[in-house]
Amino acid sequence: MVDGFQIRGTTRLMGIIGDPIAQAKTPATINTIFSAGGVDIACVPIHVPVQELETVWAGLKGMPNLIGFGITLPHKQTALELCDSLDPLVKRVGAVNVVRRERDGSFRGYQFDGKGFVRGLRANSIVIETREVLLLGAGGAAVAIAFALVEAGAKSVTIANRTTEKAQVLADTVNADFGRIVAKVGPAKPTTGQLVINATSLGLNDQDALPLDPDLLRPGMTMAEVIAQPETTRLLAEAAARDVETHSGIHMIKGQVGLIADHMCDIWG
Amino acid sequence: MVDGFQIRGTTRLMGIIGDPIAQAKTPATINTIFSAGGVDIACVPIHVPVQELETVWAGLKGMPNLIGFGITLPHKQTALELCDSLDPLVKRVGAVNVVRRERDGSFRGYQFDGKGFVRGLRANSIVIETREVLLLGAGGAAVAIAFALVEAGAKSVTIANRTTEKAQVLADTVNADFGRIVAKVGPAKPTTGQLVINATSLGLNDQDALPLDPDLLRPGMTMAEVIAQPETTRLLAEAAARDVETHSGIHMIKGQVGLIADHMCDIWG
Numbered sequence: 001m002v003d004g005f006q007i008r009g010t011t012r013l014m015g016i017i018g019d020p021i022a023q024a025k026t027p028a029t030i031n032t033i034f035s036a037g038g039v040d041i042a043c044v045p046i047h048v049p050v051q052e053l054e055t056v057w058a059g060l061k062g063m064p065n066l067i068g069f070g071i072t073l074p075h076k077q078t079a080l081e082l083c084d085s086l087d088p089l090v091k092r093v094g095a096v097n098v099v100r101r102e103r104d105g106s107f108r109g110y111q112f113d114g115k116g117f118v119r120g121l122r123a124n125s126i127v128i129e130t131r132e133v134l135l136l137g138a139g140g141a142a143v144a145i146a147f148a149l150v151e152a153g154a155k156s157v158t159i160a161n162r163t164t165e166k167a168q169v170l171a172d173t174v175n176a177d178f179g180r181i182v183a184k185v186g187p188a189k190p191t192t193g194q195l196v197i198n199a200t201s202l203g204l205n206d207q208d209a210l211p212l213d214p215d216l217l218r219p220g221m222t223m224a225e226v227i228a229q230p231e232t233t234r235l236l237a238e239a240a241a242r243d244v245e246t247h248s249g250i251h252m253i254k255g256q257v258g259l260i261a262d263h264m265c266d267i268w269g
Numbered sequence: 270m271v272d273g274f275q276i277r278g279t280t281r282l283m284g285i286i287g288d289p290i291a292q293a294k295t296p297a298t299i300n301t302i303f304s305a306g307g308v309d310i311a312c313v314p315i316h317v318p319v320q321e322l323e324t325v326w327a328g329l330k331g332m333p334n335l336i337g338f339g340i341t342l343p344h345k346q347t348a349l350e351l352c353d354s355l356d357p358l359v360k361r362v363g364a365v366n367v368v369r370r371e372r373d374g375s376f377r378g379y380q381f382d383g384k385g386f387v388r389g390l391r392a393n394s395i396v397i398e399t400r401e402v403l404l405l406g407a408g409g410a411a412v413a414i415a416f417a418l419v420e421a422g423a424k425s426v427t428i429a430n431r432t433t434e435k436a437q438v439l440a441d442t443v444n445a446d447f448g449r450i451v452a453k454v455g456p457a458k459p460t461t462g463q464l465v466i467n468a469t470s471l472g473l474n475d476q477d478a479l480p481l482d483p484d485l486l487r488p489g490m491t492m493a494e495v496i497a498q499p500e501t502t503r504l505l506a507e508a509a510a511r512d513v514e515t516h517s518g519i520h521m522i523k524g525q526v527g528l529i530a531d532h533m534c535d536i537w538g
Contacts (some may be wrong), residue, residue: 005274007300009285009293009314016278021334024278031276044313045278045334052331059328062321065290065314 005035007042012268015046015060015069017053026070026257033261039269041067050074057082061107067268068100068107070260076140083109092173093144098260103267110263113141114148116256117197117226124251126195126222129153134190136211137200138166141226145199146174150182154195158186188212190221197224203233214238225249274304276311281537284315284329284338286322295339295526302530308538310336319343326351330376336537337369337376339529345409352378361442362413367529372536379532382410383417385525386466386495393520395464395491398422403459405480406469407435410495414468415443419451423464427455457481459490466493472502483507494518 016026027043034041046069048056053075060066071079076095080086083099084106090096096109121128133154135142138161146157157174161167164185171183188211190196202211204227214235217223223239228249236246285295296312303310315338317325322344329335340348345364349355352368353375359365365378390397402423404411407430415426426443430436436454443452457480459465471480473496483504486492492508497518505515 007296007311007313009296010291011296011314013313013315022279027276027278027280042276042311042313044276044282044311045280046282046332047334048332056328056331059325059331062325062328063315063317065316 005031008040010040011065012041013063013066014041014043014264015066016043016072017046017048017056017069017075018072019047019049019074021045021047021072024072025253026072026260029254029257030261033258034265037261037265037269039265041264041268043070048075050078053078054082057107064105066101067264068098071097071099079109083107085109087111089114089144089147092147093140095140097256098263100264100267111144112256112259112263113252114144114146114151116259117145117252118148118152119255119259120251120253121195121224121247121255123255124247126224126245126247128195130155131195132191132193133157134186134188134194134196135159136188136196136198137161137226138163138170139199139201142199143170143173145197145226146170146183147177150174150178154182157183159183160186160188190216190218192218193220195222195224197226198233198235199226201227203227203235204229206230206234208234210235210238214242217242217244219243221245222247226252228253274300277309279309280334281310282332282335283310283312283533284335285312285341286315286317286325286338286344287341288316288318288343290314290316290341293341294522295341295529298523298526299530302527303534306530306534306538308534310533310537312339317344319347322347323351326376333374335370336533337367339367340365348378352376354378356380358383358413358416361416362409364409366525367532369532369536380413381525381528381532382521383413383415383420385528386414386521387417387421388524388528389520389522390493390516390524392524393516395493395514395516397464399424400464401460401462402426403455403457403463403465404428405457405465405467406430406495407432407439408468408470411468412439412442414466414495415439415452416446419443419447423451426452428452429455429457459485459487461487462489464491464493466495467502467504468495470496472496472504473498475499475503477503479504479507483511486511486513488512490514491516495521497522 079096089111098110159167167185174183222245224247348365358380367379428436440452491514493516
């Protein structure tokens with residue numbers, strides 16, 4: 001933390017709830033942002049076992065100097081029911097990752113996975129506009145990213161998923177939402193110049209199968225990850241070995257933290 | 270806060286609850302102690318309106334990485350009923366100022382006003398052992414201090430209070446507890462070499478009447494305050510003007526914070 005950071009009686013609190021919570025990197029990262037901006041907010045880890053979620057939630061609501069909290073496993077889905085209101089993106093993705101105390105005191109759920117991913121790409125100077133995207137996976141992360149990429153100007157999104165039906169549902173939802181055919185289902189076969197994104201959980205463990213045959217990757221493509229740990233997945237290493245531009249999942253995390261800090265400061269900074 | 274202080278996922282939380290809470294000095298002071306000791310605990314202010322106390326209390330109980338909290342106005346008395354167990358001193362004084370999560374997860378209430386006052390005197394090299402004490406007041410602070418001073422070796426405690434009955438009850442309780450006559454009721458008239466303590470609230474406001482005629486003070490006596498703000502009360506200024514050793518209420522606060530830090534670290538440090 002930068003020099004001069006100090007918790008005082010006036011300091012507002014932002015939590016991050018999860019079980020376990022010891023692994024959370026958000027407090028250290030976001031406090032550096034708050035501190036650098038001269039904002040009197042401190043982010044603290046709050047360990048919340050599943051059976052305590054409702055009780056702790058009510059308690060957090062009763063603390064007027066608590067301005068909101070990030071949500072990590074295993075509460076991302078169950079938190080939906082506890083929010084007083086939800087940003088539309090939360091319902092689409094089916095997961096909340098931030099709750100903010102609004103001006104009226106209510107707790108509203110937000111979802112920053114997709115926007116965080118886009119911000120991470122931009123921070124790494126990776127072009128999205130007019131780009132064709134191959135999205136691997138159709139789960140929560142893929143849904144968030146599909147919407148955010150189209151919103152950010154991607155030309156098309158091809159969704160490749162083991163269960164084709166799930167990919168089709170996502171493509172249909174995106175197309176319906178944007179009122180044009182921008183998403184479609186396809187195989188895990190990248191074409192020239194594509195931005196390829198692994199939004200599956202394959203790669204979290206080193207023994208996982210690769211979500212894509214790396215021999216299909218060519219220079220001019222970008223291979224991006226949602227997985228942040230390991231920072232360089234086996235797929236990214238294979239891509240780099242083939243002179244393909246790579247983009248670690250760590251950038252998504254950093255992008256998200258920056259967005260969340262801004263979002264909190266919009267009301268409470 | 271010392272360099273290197275950082276809140277991480279592993280950081281344990283200590284709260285300080287009150288309404289208002291912005292004035293609380295405990296977070297800044299105790300975090301410096303934790304940080305200097307290399308202890309991964311952060312103290313944070315928690316604003317708790319009266320009508321939210323029970324809900325927030327239950328919430329705090331449901332966060333295993335919250336190791337306890339300090340209590341300030343207006344919760345010091347109402348907190349008694351919410352604790353799972355109470356240190357005997359809490360019942361005597363009728364106020365809790367610290368709650369600690371014990372090893373079994375339960376919340377136990379503690380009272381450090383008296384011991385904090387004694388630690389403050391010692392930090393300021395003021396002798397207690399074999400000393401005769403004139404204690405002004407018989408409220409919560411006076412009760413805590415009377416017990417702590419006798420325990421610390423004071424020779425006698427004379428209690429002067431507007432309502433004599435209240436002073437008598439305190440003297441009787443102290444004598445019963447220690448099994449000897451060490452406390453008695455008397456007038457607000459100090460005698461040679463006495464340690465005089467203002468444990469009333471007179472002096473919080475500059476227009477307050479003095480709790481003692483300062484012309485009765487003589488060199489060789491010590492005039493001590495419970496009031497920490499202003500740091501130099503009018504009574505202390507009058508005493509200093511008469512070459513009487515003075516002792517601000519600020520030392521009690523500092524003494525207390527040190528004790529509380531030790532107490533938390535006994536289990537969670």
